Amino acid sequence: xxxxxxxxxxxxxxxxxxxxLSCSPISGHRSVSWYQQTPGQGLQFLFEYFSxxxxxxxxxxxxxxxxxxxxxxxxxxxxxxxxxxxxxYLCASSQGQGATGELFFGEGSRLTVL
Amino acid sequence: KQEVTQIPAxxxxxxxxxxxxxxxxxxxxxxxxxxxxxxxxxGLTSLLLIQSSQREQTSxxxxxxxxxxxxxxxxxxxxxxxxxxxxxxxxxxxPFQGGSxxxxxxxxxxxxxxP
Numbered sequence: 103x104x105x106x107x108x109x110x111x112x113x114x115x116x117x118x119x120x121x122x123l124s125c126s127p128i129s130g131h132r133s134v135s136w137y138q139q140t141p142g143q144g145l146q147f148l149f150e151y152f153s154x155x156x157x158x159x160x161x162x163x164x165x166x167x168x169x170x171x172x173x174x175x176x177x178x179x180x181x182x183x184x185x186x187x188x189x190x191y192l193c194a195s196s197q198g199q200g201a202t203g204e205l206f207f208g209e210g211s212r213l214t215v216l
Numbered sequence: 217k218q219e220v221t222q223i224p225a226x227x228x229x230x231x232x233x234x235x236x237x238x239x240x241x242x243x244x245x246x247x248x249x250x251x252x253x254x255x256x257x258x259g260l261t262s263l264l265l266i267q268s269s270q271r272e273q274t275s276x277x278x279x280x281x282x283x284x285x286x287x288x289x290x291x292x293x294x295x296x297x298x299x300x301x302x303x304x305x306x307x308x309x310x311p312f313q314g315g316s317x318x319x320x321x322x323x324x325x326x327x328x329x330x331p
Contacts (some may be wrong), residue, residue, distance in 0.1 A: 144324070146321075147320075202248055202309075208259050
């Protein structure tokens, strides 16, 4: 069974540009959540989707947005990139809507903003 | 606001040693606690998941315990090997607006096992 797949794995952008990251969850998983990992702040929750609906959003500016498609695949978008957006962006999937399920993470998309 | 702390931040041990990693959290109203491993430049690998009603979980050489009332969890690694070298992260499932998938992470313990 394939794991969580994130693309692209690495990308370099310049300030002011925008970026779209993609996440394909484990087959059968309907919940997808996104996290940002930086050396200073560690792992921080961005948002969570279930059945194409955003259920929760972390404390990030409106430049960060996302969506989920009917096949459970998810994308996140960051507009007007800033240097501080350089980070590893991790996607996680779980099977259902309940809070007791195990989360499985992808390898991440490493974004560098110059 | 839930806060998760992991002590120590880094640990270096000789091969074969048994070791314990610590995790503490401030709000005991959690759904569960999950331990992860992260290799440099990689994603997170789930090691063990302990539900709030459970006291411990075991997988191979790993044993995780949970004391929800005191806000503590430990990850015990038996007979450590160089391949265990990685950063170990503890995360609690926080009741963020109910039924959420949100995890609150600690900063991790970087483990080095020397041959």
